[in-house]
Amino acid sequence: MSEVKLLVTEKQINSLISSTKEYLPYESCFLLLGNIVDLEYRVSVLKNMENIANSEYSFIMDPDQIIKVYQWASNNELEVIGVYHSHLDGARPSSTDVIFMQINELIWLIYEVSSSKFKAFILENETLKEVEIKISKA
Numbered sequence: 001m002s003e004v005k006l007l008v009t010e011k012q013i014n015s016l017i018s019s020t021k022e023y024l025p026y027e028s029c030f031l032l033l034g035n036i037v038d039l040e041y042r043v044s045v046l047k048n049m050e051n052i053a054n055s056e057y058s059f060i061m062d063p064d065q066i067i068k069v070y071q072w073a074s075n076n077e078l079e080v081i082g083v084y085h086s087h088l089d090g091a092r093p094s095s096t097d098v099i100f101m102q103i104n105e106l107i108w109l110i111y112e113v114s115s116s117k118f119k120a121f122i123l124e125n126e127t128l129k130e131v132e133i134k135i136s137k138a
Contacts, residue, residue, distance in 0.1 A: 005132045006082065006107050006120045007042045008032075013118070013135055019048055020086045020111055027051055027059040031066070032082030032109065033073045041081045041107050041131075047072075058096060059085050082107040082120075091119040098128065107131055 020028040029051050034044040047069045053060040073080055083106055087094075091112035093101060101108055101123040109120045120131040 003132060004039045004041065004107070004122055004129070005134055006109065007040055007134050007136065009043075009136050009138060012043055012046055015046060016084060016111060017116070020113065023051070024113070025056045025088070026054055027056065028086045029059040029061055030084040031069050031080050032084055032107070033069070033078045034081050035079060036081055043081065044078060046084070056088060080106065082109055084109040084111070086111045086113055089114045091115070091117050093121055093128065098123065109133070
């Protein structure tokens with residue numbers, strides 16, 4: 001059995017880090033758009049989302065902005081394949097994240113600011129699984 005993988009580029013990773021640092025001390029959030037081929041979640045576009053919670057410990061994406069991103073993705077033959085957000089400390093999903101993961105069965109990419117580390121997770125059959133992140137140069 002193959003495992004789920006998240007494929008991102010170095011440029012996308014650097015963009016996430018840069019945007020996250022600019023938004024500190026608040027959590028940064030993005031939707032990850034792309035396509036799923038077999039078990040590979042291939043990120044093509046990052047959509048920076050407003051965190052209307054303006055919080056260091058949580059994020060809430062603007063519902064109107066979410067709808068617009070889903071429409072844009074559909075019009076461009078892409079899917080929303082993941083949710084990205086930052087944590088000041090800790091790269092595991094919080095209990096609140098896990099609740100939202102049950103609603104949004106996507107990959108959740110988390111950047112831990114304190115250690116500069118990324119981790120990705122997916123909830124499968126109510127089991128939290130870490131997802132391999134493959135970073136390419138292109």
